[in-house]
Amino acid sequence: MKTLLKNAKILVIDKNISVINGSIVIENNRITHLGKAIPKFRFDKIINCKQNLLMPGFKNTHAHTPMTFLRGYATSGQLQEWLFETVFPAEDILIEQSEDIEILTKLGILEYLKSGITLAFDMYYAPKYIAKAAKELGFRSVILGTIQGERQSPEEVKADFDEFNNYDSLVSYKLGFHAEYTCGPDILVPLSKVVNELKTPVFTHLSETEHETNDCLKREGKRPPKHLIDLGLFNYGGGGFHCVTFNDEDMALFKKHQLSMITCPGSNSKLASGTPNLRKALDLGINVSLGTDGPASNDALDFFYEMRLLSVVQNLRAKTPNTLSHEEILRIATINGARTLNMNDLSDLSVGKIADIIMIDLHAPNMLPLNNIPYQIVYAASKDNILMTMIDGKILYYKNRFNVGENVNHIYKKAQQITDKIKKKLKKN
């Protein structure tokens, strides 16, 4: 399979970020040529990009995709109350009927494809159904084990680690647990044993609110990052989701252990959790990547919104415009995500890399005039500018049409039915 994306502008993310004119050749799932010279192949597919922009797909490095059923449902409360009183009871019902997770994940994947997200680092239960959804639609999924109380154990995630790292080329699996405030030593000590046996990274919700940070200090006598590091959980890397309350000590530890901070501005600002000091994190050389979090706390899974919001909440925090540069924000949304996951093959658009590519319409009123294309992607572009989403060399979305081998209206309808069923059960309880 040889595909030619010709007559394009191409976003090059190197030491600097620039835009060049040229074409991209994809053989099977990899970029084999990029630039002005096009080899004389007989192409199976040729797309004329008409001077629109090709760039790497967005890497959503914190997601709970199956939580689409809670979009617009869990509408109130500060994090702890919202989580324990609204989210967990609804999830308990879903997990009983875990095959429903397939459809709810598929709904989220369709939303990703429309907004240029080509990978989700998906923290949820029942990995079997997340993996099935990703494989069937052709989406790239990195599933994160999620130990929490009765929901999954260190033994289970160890077995899942083997199973889902050998399931499909689009699917992989990493070790994770919900949070230090929902997992005691009965979970974390055996989990650390698994981590050090497999020599593998770990990810978790971390330092999301002042409340949880203070609780950990009281309970453990340490701040959350130190608590987990001392347990040996981060001996082989990984990272934390949110990291809102990180202070200098937390950041120094993250730098020392080469851990990633995954920031979720949409969720953190909606739940009023706060804004981390990412200027400091970047200056220290910590890898920072971006996540939408789940639709229960964010409602929309939209990296254009997340990028702009990331920028402006950092500005408000620091009382300084351009606290992060637009180049930093583009990196955070793309190649830094690949670095978080140690998936260097997915980072930028260059020869040898896997073809997870999106095309952005530069002939739309919100993108014109063209003054500074990389800057305008961060501050002016939106989902409606996504013309194409390609994953693993396959075009899954093109000019408002899905090409996922399934009737999307069926997915919409089933997702509504599943949601209505869960709500009915919740009312009974």
Next chain:
Amino acid sequence: MKTLLKNAKILVIDKNISVINGSIVIENNRITHLGKAIPKFRFDKIINCKQNLLMPGFKNTHAHTPMTFLRGYATSGQLQEWLFETVFPAEDILIEQSEDIEILTKLGILEYLKSGITLAFDMYYAPKYIAKAAKELGFRSVILGTIQGERQSPEEVKADFDEFNNYDSLVSYKLGFHAEYTCGPDILVPLSKVVNELKTPVFTHLSETEHETNDCLKREGKRPPKHLIDLGLFNYGGGGFHCVTFNDEDMALFKKHQLSMITCPGSNSKLASGTPNLRKALDLGINVSLGTDGPASNDALDFFYEMRLLSVVQNLRAKTPNTLSHEEILRIATINGARTLNMNDLSDLSVGKIADIIMIDLHAPNMLPLNNIPYQIVYAASKDNILMTMIDGKILYYKNRFNVGENVNHIYKKAQQITDKIKKKLKKN
């Protein structure tokens, strides 16, 4: 001309906000029937809405639409530096060639139509070309005179007031001046005379930053709202754009004089100006409406972004989720805008009102499942869900196609040429 929008969900903004099933009949430019019963007319146009949502168009109550040429251009600096060093010199060149304002406005109007904005309260120079652009494309424009130094005088805006309030049913004109920090008593005293002669509201940039508020205190011995009220400028109503630094005293004055606060979260957070206390303003009963500000400080003219951002920056400011309710935000984006402008005919969807209506796709992955439609419009919807934009009973945008009587590619091309020309001149200077 009789139009039927049938088989719809309709957002009703009453004491509460609700969604009903039904149809809307439009005769010429007004809604004449709304509900389940459809009169037996011979309709000129029938649209089957297929259970998608009809709601009032968004009212953009602070805009500088012709500044599209500065999108992605003026990329740095805090407000004062950004304004005087980047924006004003570029504008000086544009104003010399003021017929170019027509195309730059048209570009912005196309962006509005794609994102469901049906009215812009447009503060800029050369009203002739803004009015021409609005009339020719069928867009609703309320032009705001903009006195500032050599750019327009109280006599000119008085003449413009007469001319553009008698120009076209889609166009109207109000009195305004740039800001108290760019207009001294030589401008404001004669302007106040005009205001009190015409007995008409006035609008201005107000209390946007701490810096300008402190300067006014030093210079005038009063905070900006009191300074302007004492000059008699607000004797017949009006309002302020931004109002970021408003304290209790400022709000009490705005309440007493029935003035509107027009908030611009996108611009205020990008420029790191801050976040006003809108919880307090709403509790006092002050009318609050929403604006994008211009593309120089905001880059995208997108009310979905503004609504979500409005919500979350208020949450971060108050450290409380749901500081504003989703109903309040929907009002701020729609009917409160009509109130700011005293244009009650444009407020909600009810019989007798002018048909400025948008249709939102409820069959898209980011909008499903439907749990709470009004909530999901604020937190999940985006521009790509806009199926239709109708202004004054005419459909100007429908399913990704413009119907504005002009070749939009021509507008795109001309806007780029104008921008390139201005940048070339700027480099020479």
